Amino acid sequence: MATDQITIRRAVNGDESAMRALWSAHAPRIDAVVRRLVGDPDQAADIAQEVWIQIFRALPSWRGDSQFSTWAHRIAVNRTLNALRSLRRVQFAEVEIEEGSATTNEDPDRSFVAESIDEAVRQLAPGARAVFVLHDVEGYTHEEIATELGITTGGSKSQLFKARAKLRRLLAHLVDVPTPAKDLDDVASLN
Amino acid sequence: MMSHLSTDRLAALVDETPSAAEALHLSACASCTAEVASHRRLVRLAAQAATRTDAPLSSFDALVPRLRAEELSVEPAARRRRMVMWGSRIAAGLTLLVGGTAIGRVSAGAPLLPKGDEAPIVAELPKIAQPATFRNTNDAMQVLSASQQQYQEAAAFLAAQDTTSHFIGLNQTSFQARLAALDQMAAATRAALYQAPQDPVLNQYYLSALGARAATLKQMGAVMPANRQLVSY
Ligand SMILES: [Zn+2]
Numbered sequence: 001m002a003t004d005q006i007t008i009r010r011a012v013n014g015d016e017s018a019m020r021a022l023w024s025a026h027a028p029r030i031d032a033v034v035r036r037l038v039g040d041p042d043q044a045a046d047i048a049q050e051v052w053i054q055i056f057r058a059l060p061s062w063r064g065d066s067q068f069s070t071w072a073h074r075i076a077v078n079r080t081l082n083a084l085r086s087l088r089r090v091q092f093a094e095v096e097i098e099e100g101s102a103t104t105n106e107d108p109d110r111s112f113v114a115e116s117i118d119e120a121v122r123q124l125a126p127g128a129r130a131v132f133v134l135h136d137v138e139g140y141t142h143e144e145i146a147t148e149l150g151i152t153t154g155g156s157k158s159q160l161f162k163a164r165a166k167l168r169r170l171l172a173h174l175v176d177v178p179t180p181a182k183d184l185d186d187v188a189s190l191n
Numbered sequence: 192m193m194s195h196l197s198t199d200r201l202a203a204l205v206d207e208t209p210s211a212a213e214a215l216h217l218s219a220c221a222s223c224t225a226e227v228a229s230h231r232r233l234v235r236l237a238a239q240a241a242t243r244t245d246a247p248l249s250s251f252d253a254l255v256p257r258l259r260a261e262e263l264s265v266e267p268a269a270r271r272r273r274m275v276m277w278g279s280r281i282a283a284g285l286t287l288l289v290g291g292t293a294i295g296r297v298s299a300g301a302p303l304l305p306k307g308d309e310a311p312i313v314a315e316l317p318k319i320a321q322p323a324t325f326r327n328t329n330d331a332m333q334v335l336s337a338s339q340q341q342y343q344e345a346a347a348f349l350a351a352q353d354t355t356s357h358f359i360g361l362n363q364t365s366f367q368a369r370l371a372a373l374d375q376m377a378a379a380t381r382a383a384l385y386q387a388p389q390d391p392v393l394n395q396y397y398l399s400a401l402g403a404r405a406a407t408l409k410q411m412g413a414v415m416p417a418n419r420q421l422v423s424y
Contacts, residue, residue: 028244
């Protein structure tokens with residue numbers, strides 16, 4: 001969305017209505033990435049507030065040479081990862097993702113019926129979730145992720161593949177490609 | 192035929208090229224091929240999630256107390272008060288600039304000081320600090336306040352001393368030229384204020400331009416024939 005430069009100038013000058021307009025236009029997208037990276041909805045809400053304060057603090061440094069949404073998005077990712085580090089002492093190191101290592105107090109069966117990829121992503125361990133969201137959702141390269149998380153590109157790839165493998169299982173109902181045998185089952189179930 | 196591909200490799204092949212051996216296996220193994228396809232679907236779903244937006248996690252109103260506490264934003268009512276404050280306090284400081292020009296032109300037509308009096312009138316006025324000496328905004332405000340008072344006193348003095356010959360040498364055309372210039376100045380500063388409503392310098396210029404414009408209209412009314420009226424400019 002092209003954001004009116006005048007709105008940003010007004011917001012820089014402390015105009016609350018301009019700040020509100022910026023927030024209204026961009027919060028749905030900014031908050032969505034925060035939610036995905038954080039997982040826990042309550043924590044995500046707190047961190048989203050921090051993100052927005054940070055965006056408004058940094059607003060005078062926005063030079064208009066990039067899309068405001070892109071610029072704000074980077075701040076959101078960066079701030080969220082920092083918050084995760086300090087809140088949970090999350091280390092995005094190259095650790096093996098163990099089955100069931102994700103903290104979830106949901107009914108274990110729920111993951112299999114989850115219709116939203118966000119719900120499945122929430123079940124990943126924080127480090128794997130960050131890599132998956134940054135790479136497969138946000139389009140970051142492994143080099144960028146390595147820099148952002150302080151890990152190696154090899155570590156980023158390794159976490160990504162493990163995250164994909166787990167999500168592939170959690171979201172089987174959404175991503176399964178019918179095999180010939182399954183096709184027969186499908187036909188049978190239709191009859 | 193090699194054994195099935197590892198889960199890592201199946202996931203990697205979404206965006207990596209299979210080795211010759213992997214390609215050979217995939218060409219013959221429906222199960223691994225289906226697994227790679229499932230991972231592709233997963234990654235497509237993830238990419239679609241990027242453009243999806245949800246209801247915000249919080250509200251802007253929840254941010255407002257912090258924004259105000261950090262002085263990142265200004266409460267609308269306080270903002271209006273501040274604008275009025277700027278207006279009343281500031282008008283003079285730079286009205287000196289605009290108004291001063293007018294007075295200069297007036298006094299050129301009708302010298303108000305006795306000839307031979309070499310003491311400039313400013314010398315008798317309280318000293319005004321130079322910009323470089325401002326230590327803080329209070330300092331600057333006090334100077335503006337003093338300037339305003341001086342300007343008003345000077346204007347009152349001039350009005351008292353001379354009520355008839357003020358505008359000798361200034362005809363309607365020169366008034367109109369001045370009005371046109373002031374209109375441009377007011378429009379330019381008004382446009383700039385829209386982007387930087389709290390900029391004190393812009394506020395000063397804007398208010399000064401408006402003040403000088405009003406004064407000029409009055410003066411024009413005074414020198415124009417009574418049967419001609421200024422409707423607008
Ligand atoms: Zn196979």
